[in-house]
Amino acid sequence: MTPAFAPSLPLPSRDRATLRARLSHTRAPVAVLGEAPRPVSAPISHPWTPSSWRTRRALQQPTYPDQEHLARVENTISHLPALVSPGEMRALKAQLGNVALGHGFVLQGGDCAESLEETSEGVTDNIRALFKMAVVLMWGSQEPVVKIGRLAGQYGKPRSADTEVIDGVELPSYRGENINGAPFTPEARIPDPNRMLLAYNRSAGTTNLVRALASGGFGDLKRVKEWGMDWSMGTAKGREYMATAERIAESLHFMETCGVSPQQPVMTSTDVFTSHEGLLLPYEQALTRMDEETGEWYDCSGHFIWIGERTREIEDAHVQFAKGIANPIGVKAGPTMKPEELLRLCDELNPTNEPGRLTVITRMGAGKILQGLPPLVRAIKREGRHVVWVSDSMHGNTFKADSGFKTRSWNRIMTEVRGFFAVHEAEGTKAGGLHFEMTGKEVTECVGGTRKIKAEDLSQRYESLCDPRLNQSQALEMAFEAAEILRSQRRNH
Structure with a gap:
């Protein structure tokens, strides 16, 4: 991954305006070592600014009791260093562009909602689990795997209602650690702007830890066996992982015997990008910066930002904000998404049809994937749009x-994954990746899997702040199942 981005403080508004006048969005992009050529962007035909979302309906936003306090926090964050760099985001877009054109696979995974109390050990466990899954998918597909963590910013969560009632008491809904607290008390549930500062600081630490792990030898392919040492070998998938790791180690040893050094950077380091739902718009705006090299705006809170199922209306604030930033972005597509809606979103969010710019993250449900996905795939294929198809x-x-616990069934999750692959196989399109809520811990939040977690087991280790996650065993089992599908498709073609 490219080095950490530590820019100077943002320019005063009058200087930014002068700079924007000098820099044209249509000029030839500057070549950056190690990056794929970037397509020339079309001129922006409407006046977009990082704050133009404020003129639109903004759903899923908290109501802060002190607006002056909120403004002070926003101003403070706007003068803090960016968390990620435009160069890193362009590198991710190039990798996603390859997937959109049929080469590679995306693995996006991590916490449902991050905790401000998460330890470095917890982050490391999640990265280790992501690495294991990626190795399995890469070995099975024989394609590069783009690794994107749901981390370093995944704090806000959309809610189905603004308030919740327990034992006759009504309080604001818990919206994530960057907004309010999970305890069901009036004090905890008051939206607090200072939580955005806490989230920024925690995201900065997590981002730097991920960079260190990815580039500092933790991602060395020679360590694939070590990544499995902490995981019980009492499961069939655990033993299968170690067998795969042994084959990779043998291949590396053979290369070394032939005189090919396994110490090349491609073997000893990797890229891990950060992502989160761009839900809390004041925070996202405060971290949006103009890249002086290109004149483009980037949301520097994370490499990859997505728009959720509840906030993807064309005329609303989240789409308005996302269409003006140059990050690679995603949009969730549920069973109610119509082909014409998706094509309009493509027009708004990727008008130049740039490969890698837009990822469609489908979330249909096991019983609806075979009916809901084909019309969308056919419309995109018919119109020649470049998107990356990822299954949530x-x-x-x-x-x-x-028992009252919110949960998910491993079998139903896998049924949707199989349906996702089957639809793309039938339509002659690329199944581009998988998006999971998962953790490197052996929690008991989803039922099923090789460890046969039952509903009565959920209370043993239910640690999620919001939605249930696959544990390490279940996640790796999912990766093996997906790898087998990819291997079978490769043989058939």
Whole structure:
């Protein structure tokens, strides 16, 4: 990954205006070592600014009791260093562009909602689990795997209602650690702007830890066996992972015997990008910066930002904000998405049809994937749009167990994954990746899997702040199942 980005403080508004006048969005892009050529952007035909979303309907935003306090915090964050760099975002867009054109696979995974109390050990566990899954998918598909963590910013969560009632008491809904607290008390549930500063600081630390792990030897392919040492070998998938790791180690040893050094950077380091739902718009705006090299605006809170199922209306604030930033972005597509809606979103969010700019993250549900996905795929294929198709098989398969715990079934999650691959195979399009809520811990939040977690087991280690996550065993089992599908498709072609 490219070095950490530590820019100077933002220019005063009058200087930014002068700079924008000098820099044209249509000029030839400057070549950057190690990056793929970037297509020339079309002129922006409407006046977009990082704050133009404020003229639109903004759903899922908290109501802060002290607006002056909110403004002070926004101003403070706007003068803090960016968390990620434009160069890193362009590198990710290039990798996603390859996937959109049929080469490679995306693995996006991590916490449902991050905790401000997360330890470095917890982050490391999640990265280790992501690495294991990526190695399995890469070995099975024989394609590069783009690794994107749901971390370093995944704090805000959309809610189905603004308030919740427990035992006759009504309080604001918990919206994530960057907005309010999870305890059901009036004090905890008051939206607090200072939480955005806490989220920024925690995101900065997490981003730097991820960079260190990815580039400092933790991602060395020679360590694939070590990544499995902490995981019980009492499961069939655990033993299968170690067998795969052994084959990779043998291949590396053979290369070394032939005189090919396994110490090349491609073997000893990797890229791990950060992502989160761009839900809390005041925070996202405060971290939006103009790249002096290109004159483009980037949301520097994370490499990859997505728009959720509840906030993807064309005329609303989240789409308005996302269409003006140059990050690679995603949009969730649930079972109610119509082909014409998706094409309009493509027009708004990727008018130049740039490969890698737009990822469509489908979240249909196991019972609806085979009916809901084909019309969308056909419309995109018919119109020649470049998108990366990624399956979020988690959110459409949530239910409440008799014990009261919100949970998901491993079998239903896998059914949606299989349906996702089957649709793309039938339509002659590229199944581009998988998006999971998962953790490197052996929690008990989703039922099923090789460890056969049952509904009555959920209370043993239910640690999620919001939605249930696959544990390490279940996530790796999912990766093996997907790798087998990819291997089978490769043989058939």
